[in-house]
Amino acid sequence: MTHKLRAEYGPKGAAGGVKSWHVVRDENLAVALCGRTMSEDSETRPEQEWGTGLRCCQQCGSLYMHEVPHMQGSHPYS
Ligand SMILES: [Zn+2]
Numbered sequence: 001m002t003h004k005l006r007a008e009y010g011p012k013g014a015a016g017g018v019k020s021w022h023v024v025r026d027e028n029l030a031v032a033l034c035g036r037t038m039s040e041d042s043e044t045r046p047e048q049e050w051g052t053g054l055r056c057c058q059q060c061g062s063l064y065m066h067e068v069p070h071m072q073g074s075h076p077y078s
Contacts, residue, residue, distance in 0.1 A: 006024050008022055021057065022057045024038060033064060
C-alpha cells in the first residue's frame with residue numbers, strides 16, 4: 001500500500017461529517033496529492049476504499065489514477 005485516504009471536514013469539523021476525501025502518500029500523510037494540507041487528527045482510511053462511494057476530491061482522483069495506473073479497469077471508479 002502506498003497511499004491512504006484522509007478526510008476533509010466542513011466548517012463544523014468532524015461532527016459535521018466528511019466534506020471530501022483526499023489521497024495522501026504514505027511517506028507524507030500531512031499533504032494531499034492536490035496540495036491541500038490535512039489536519040493531523042483527520043480520519044484516515046485504506047486506499048482500497050477509493051471509489052466505493054466516498055465523496056472524493058476530483059484533483060486527488062485524477063492524480064491518484066495517474067500514480068496508480070494498475071488500478072484502472074480492476075477497480076470501479078464512479
Ligand atoms: Zn485533494
